[in-house]
Amino acid sequence: MSVDTRVNLGGLQLKNPILTASGTFGYGLEFAQFGHLKELGGIVVKGLSLKPRQGNPCPRIVETPCGMLNAIGLQNIGIENFLKYKLPYLPFQETAIVVNLYAQSEEEFAALASLLKKEEGIAALEVNISCPNVKQGGIQFGQNPVLAAKVIEGVKKNAGTKPVIVKLSPNVTDIKEIAKAVIDAGADILSLINTLGGMAVDIWTRKPALKNVFGGLSGPAIKPIALKMVYEVCSNFNVPVIGIGGISCIEDVLEFMLVGAGAVQVGSANFKRPSLSFELVHQLPEIMRKLGISGFQEWIGRLKT
Amino acid sequence: MFNKTLRVIDVQRIDNAPLAHLFLETLSLDFKPGQFVMLRPCQWEYDPFWPRPFSICTQDEHNMHIFLQIVGRGTQKLAYLQPGDEVDCWGPLGNGFEFAVDEDLLVLAGGMGLAPFIALSRKHPNPQKIRLVFGHRLDLDCYPWHLIPAEVEKVALQQETQTALKDFEKRLQEEIFSHSGKVFACGPRPFLQVVYKYARQAKADAYISLENKMACGIGACLGCVTKTKQGYKQTCVHGPVFSVHDLEDF
Ligand SMILES: Cc1cc2nc3c(=O)[nH]c(=O)nc-3n(C[C@H](O)[C@H](O)[C@H](O)COP(=O)(O)OP(=O)(O)OC[C@H]3O[C@@H](n4cnc5c(N)ncnc54)[C@H](O)[C@@H]3O)c2cc1C
Numbered sequence: 001m002s003v004d005t006r007v008n009l010g011g012l013q014l015k016n017p018i019l020t021a022s023g024t025f026g027y028g029l030e031f032a033q034f035g036h037l038k039e040l041g042g043i044v045v046k047g048l049s050l051k052p053r054q055g056n057p058c059p060r061i062v063e064t065p066c067g068m069l070n071a072i073g074l075q076n077i078g079i080e081n082f083l084k085y086k087l088p089y090l091p092f093q094e095t096a097i098v099v100n101l102y103a104q105s106e107e108e109f110a111a112l113a114s115l116l117k118k119e120e121g122i123a124a125l126e127v128n129i130s131c132p133n134v135k136q137g138g139i140q141f142g143q144n145p146v147l148a149a150k151v152i153e154g155v156k157k158n159a160g161t162k163p164v165i166v167k168l169s170p171n172v173t174d175i176k177e178i179a180k181a182v183i184d185a186g187a188d189i190l191s192l193i194n195t196l197g198g199m200a201v202d203i204w205t206r207k208p209a210l211k212n213v214f215g216g217l218s219g220p221a222i223k224p225i226a227l228k229m230v231y232e233v234c235s236n237f238n239v240p241v242i243g244i245g246g247i248s249c250i251e252d253v254l255e256f257m258l259v260g261a262g263a264v265q266v267g268s269a270n271f272k273r274p275s276l277s278f279e280l281v282h283q284l285p286e287i288m289r290k291l292g293i294s295g296f297q298e299w300i301g302r303l304k305t
Numbered sequence: 306m307f308n309k310t311l312r313v314i315d316v317q318r319i320d321n322a323p324l325a326h327l328f329l330e331t332l333s334l335d336f337k338p339g340q341f342v343m344l345r346p347c348q349w350e351y352d353p354f355w356p357r358p359f360s361i362c363t364q365d366e367h368n369m370h371i372f373l374q375i376v377g378r379g380t381q382k383l384a385y386l387q388p389g390d391e392v393d394c395w396g397p398l399g400n401g402f403e404f405a406v407d408e409d410l411l412v413l414a415g416g417m418g419l420a421p422f423i424a425l426s427r428k429h430p431n432p433q434k435i436r437l438v439f440g441h442r443l444d445l446d447c448y449p450w451h452l453i454p455a456e457v458e459k460v461a462l463q464q465e466t467q468t469a470l471k472d473f474e475k476r477l478q479e480e481i482f483s484h485s486g487k488v489f490a491c492g493p494r495p496f497l498q499v500v501y502k503y504a505r506q507a508k509a510d511a512y513i514s515l516e517n518k519m520a521c522g523i524g525a526c527l528g529c530v531t532k533t534k535q536g537y538k539q540t541c542v543h544g545p546v547f548s549v550h551d552l553e554d555f
């Protein structure tokens with residue numbers, strides 16, 4: 001049986017549904033030694049801001065059961081350095097390069113969008129209104145439907161024809177509320193989830209494990225929460241969704257798609273096995289055949305409830 | 306760069322000491338002393354989640370030798386692997402120690418910090434150029450001291466008491482101030498802090514190898530950064546070896 005791994009998310013065409021999650025795949029090039037970047041469905045690069053950022057003091061990461069906490073604080077080289085020194089070396093003609101955007105105000109988000117609207121190498125923008133590790137911006141937009149809508153309206157106005165993905169935070173009482181607000185504001189695609197707020201402490205030193213005290217939890221530990229949130233959004237709204245959260249094996253990919261995700265992002269699991277995302281792409285045809293599907297339209301959202 | 310699943314050939318635990326020698330199938334890779342590999346046994350599945358970084362101690366056509374200290378869950382599990390178990394391994398990673406074969410090296414090792422210097426002294430074409438000062442807590446025969454070539458001028462000093470630690474600190478100061486060439490150091494953080502302090506005072510051409518926590522080992526997560534004059538840099542790609550003069554806030 002021949003299978004077709006392509007997916008289409010509201011105008012964003014991908015050769016397969018496997019992307020890599022922002023902050024877990026560097027600027028992409030770090031992983032070129034572990035596989036062919038062009039084979040991926042897409043690469044979402046580390047969150048970029050208008051100006052370079054240094055991020056938070058150390059320790060910034062700590063391992064937790066089946067996952068990790070991070071409080072990187074969006075250290076990044078800045079959008080201009082990315083466009084100049086990284087993008088030209090990425091296989092943007094063969095795979096979707098998605099830029100993850102971080103800003104502290106609506107104006108900055110809009111400025112980032114207008115900088116990128118003419119960049120041919122960029123397939124889509126992912127607006128990060130869900131980072132728990134920065135004092136300004138980030139989650140404060142992602143937890144407030146009114147602010148979130150304003151940010152997305154501004155980005156949409158300035159992004160030209162580029163699809164705008166809005167990345168949602170799980171640190172809310174009702175994910176549907178914020179999803180509705182950003183959909184109404186013009187979001188083309190939603191991606192979820194970002195990390196969950198968490199902390200770890202050391203009884204011997206009586207100190208928090210992270211200098212920032214709080215961090216964002218990721219990895220297999222959060223998968224059931226992510227799956228539920230993706231399902232809630234997909235079953236309530238007619239918008240393409242990218243599922244994120246703990247995806248670590250090919251079955252996980254199929255699970256997120258079954259509850260409605262049109263594509264997925266592999267995050268922290270890239271650390272435990274840097275060749276993983278490439279391997280998942282290679283494993284797609286076989287699992288599709290085993291499940292008896294020739295294309296993902298036969299699978300996405302087909303959960304029997 | 307290799308990224309392979311390697312079989313465990315042998316594990317030798319040291320009696321009455323939290324130390325073990327792990328022998329893996331060889332990668333036959335070309336590596337610089339001070340470079341490291343990430344190891345993650347396949348049986349770990351999702352927990353422990355991260356791979357663990359280790360210096361390459363020695364390597365020949367038969368095996369790659371890692372010398373490890375049991376400090377937590379990961380190293381405990383690594384020390385109890387069985388022959389035949391599989392371990393995902395990628396490397397060599399990081400910058401390693403840079404030196405010319407004809408320069409005099411002062412090498413300062415604290416405890417497990419000996420591991421990369423076993424590689425350095427065995428790969429060095431003129432081991433007589435190396436002066437090695439080794440501070441250790443456990444008895445010397447717990448360490449693979451015998452793997453260091455005879456030509457190396459070596460001193461081992463045991464610290465079992467606070468007084469001995471103070472004396473060792475003084476000794477490090479003297480060694481650093483009386484040496485005119487490059488200084489390399491690797492060991493626990495308090496030890497490196499002493500080296501850092503005196504090496505900066507002495508304006509020595511000194512390099513220390515940092516053991517920061519790492520999640521990826523390849524520069525992608527930004528979790529292992531250290532503060533340098535040029536801002537936060539990933540220890541796994543810009544290090545683990547840094548000039549003491551580039552490091553801030555250490
Ligand atoms: C480049 C590099 C090379 C290394 N080479 C070697 C080597 O050759 N042999 C060797 O035995 N170890 C080496 N290490 C250290 C080793 O990676 C850690 O000891 C190991 O990751 C700890 O894992 P764990 O799960 O046992 O400890 P965890 O459960 O993660 O931690 C247990 C305890 O150990 C402490 N700890 C954890 N990691 C470190 C660390 N890196 N330094 C000091 N304390 C730590 C923690 O604070 C905690 O108290 C190296 C580290 C780096 C970065």
Ligand SMILES: Cc1cc2nc3c(=O)[nH]c(=O)nc-3n(C[C@H](O)[C@H](O)[C@H](O)COP(=O)(O)O)c2cc1C
Pocket residue numbers: 021022023024046047048070072074100128131167193194195217218219220222244245246247265266267268269526527528
């Ligand atoms: C070290 C680290 C850095 C991250 N940086 C970003 C970022 O810059 N922007 C962003 O939107 N998400 C960031 N994330 C969140 C991930 O993209 C992802 O949403 C989250 O980790 C959940 O997926 P996972 O469980 O598969 O890791 C980061 C996650 C980690 C672990």
Ligand code: FES
Pocket residue numbers: 518519520521522523524525526527528529530539540541542
């Ligand atoms: S360990 Fe991930 S950047 Fe160094």
